[in-house]
Amino acid sequence: EADIYQTPRYLVIGTGKKITLECSQTMGHDKMYWYQQDPGMELHLIHYSYGVNSTEKGDLSSESTVSRIRTEHFPLTLESARPSHTSQYLCASSEGGSGPPSEKLFFGSGTQLSVL
């Protein structure tokens, strides 16, 4: 069973608020990812990290930012939330060490964000 945790599961906030979505994994994986998923739509990669102090933007433009100060922790921050940010955010991790990432991703249970 995957040991990757996301909090909160659900979040309803007002426009303009700063929020941080938490993601932690206990598997020691170097590779971590954030995906965004709207109902009935594809998962889109918004950020990824291949190790501590390494972060990259994904294919879908996002106003969010991420940090990777510790291997196990990969938080995502929105400085000023807007209704267009309403979506589900899924965190994932994979093995790979210093080499290519494994395609087998372990996903968290997601955070459903609603911005009013």
Place this chain on the structure above:
Amino acid sequence: EDKVVQSPLSLVVHEGDTVTLNCSYEVTNFRSLLWYKQEKKAPTFLFMLTSSGIEKKSGRLSSILDKKELFSILNITATQTGDSAVYLCAVALPFYNQGGKLIFGQGTELSVKP
């Protein structure tokens, strides 16, 4: 533009039926194709396919890849209500020039009625 297309988008069957889910892809470079099962929120890994014509099997689920025609199928035999989920297909791009990213399809929502 790299893309993955799944069909059908939704499917309703009765317990005991056999279903076939389809996944076609167009990518500039291919590393592997993956199937995930998404129940509630968290997708879980089912299969990874890299070679054409070699069936991967796990219990009542099986999958095969055709790299010439650029598609894969996922078969579920003797379906059960616990198979109800969204099934996601993804193609992994090579690490050397595209970072090993996954391109996901929209998913097929399967509903199995008692």
